[in-house]
Amino acid sequence: MPRKTTIIGILGILLYIVGCYDGLLVAPADRFMGDIQRIMYVHVPCAWNTLVCFTISLVAALGWLLSGARARAEGRAWKWDELLEATTEIGVVLGAFLVVQGMLWAKPTWGVYWTWDPRLTTVAVMELMFVAVLALRGFVDEPVRRATWSAVVTLVAYVNVPLVYFSVKWWASLHQVQSSPSTVDPAMVLPLRINAFAVLFMSIGLMGLRTQLARRQRQALLGESDSDSTASSGGAA
Template identity: 45%
Template sequence: MPFWSPLALLAVALGLVITHFAVPTTRAWMWKASAVVGLGALALLLYLGLIWAPPEAFMSDVGRILYVHVPFVWMCMIAFTLNVGCAIAYLMKKSWRTDALAESTAEIGVMFGAGGVLMGSIWARPTWGVWWDWDPRLISTAVMLLSYVGYLAFRSFTEDPERRATWSAAASILGYVSLPIVWFSVRWWNSLHQVQSTSQSLDSQMRIVMWWGTVTMLFFLFAFVVKRYEIARSRQSSALEAPPEAPRQEVAA
């Protein structure tokens, strides 16, 4: 993979979300289209990943886990990056919308991350020979997931919506510190986990399937974010009797 490919993915995800919010006419249909296309792409991914792609030279068919493991972990990282973006935006300018979006992306990121780690563990058993190991990549990923599970629990334990929004934004920023550690851990330390693949180290057919899987999951990510955002918004408006557009402005210092 070129080094900018995760950034390109992030840009696409961001573009979809921004379009959804900035262009009102897209709100009704875009997530539906995304979900439908995602379902079709998922069916094709199953075909491509399980049948069309060649087995790997040494892992043989076990290597097919690549096509779902990597996309899940990438979606997790994209969701957390969107989350921390919302947190920073909320601290700079208070808005219920960014708070709802932060809630939505954190939950979806935890879902994708937990799935990705589970798949990685299943993959590790036949290839490395262990389910789990004390390894920089694995430990830092677990830490990142745990800090966002803590974030979600904190949100559900805090009743005051305004405090919840501000405090969880702070928690999100502190928790995000672990993400660059996760990404670079395989480069900084010698790890059992292999470093990120490059376009040279990945067979062209396998590369196509991996990208197909990534795009598929991106469609699901977008549809999930939109639906989860709507849930968060409706909870906000039921928590506040008359939902104001923005929280109370801070008292002048």
């Protein structure tokens, strides 16, 4: 029996097929941009879910840092660290997709792949800071220290998330402000919504698998260090 999150993930893949079909073949092309505008159906859901993933990372970081001594001792607090590892990684991958999709959309419409406007700059900083969280995790082997340090850095990195969202409202930018159903043709809103849930569900599916992997890795690490110490005390002599 597969995990519930895996079923949600598979549902996400199916939804994504439906959403992309609707976006690419059913929805009308934009009056000015033509078919290029269809990148929106993958770009915008990707953007939303990047921010969702990092927000779950924030919750996980707080969960770990605020968990009591008893939750730590009983091992119940580890679920927060596993979740942080999973969502940060998925968020970074979605963020990379986001930038590439954005560049492909920007070249034919804006005329450039990249420019240091407030939205693009804040996204780049956000992405790099969450990459830094993953890099930090790679450098620290001791699980408790790794969990605490990466949780603290996640809190600081999260500052970028509201900045990314409000960058187009606060500062003059090349990137347009957020669309709403009133600025988007109803026939375009449907595939956008479908794909938003599709990417969310796929992310949940990956979160389930990735948290499980993180748990097994930590257990193996702790198990290994235990057996190593017994082996060295007994066998090395």
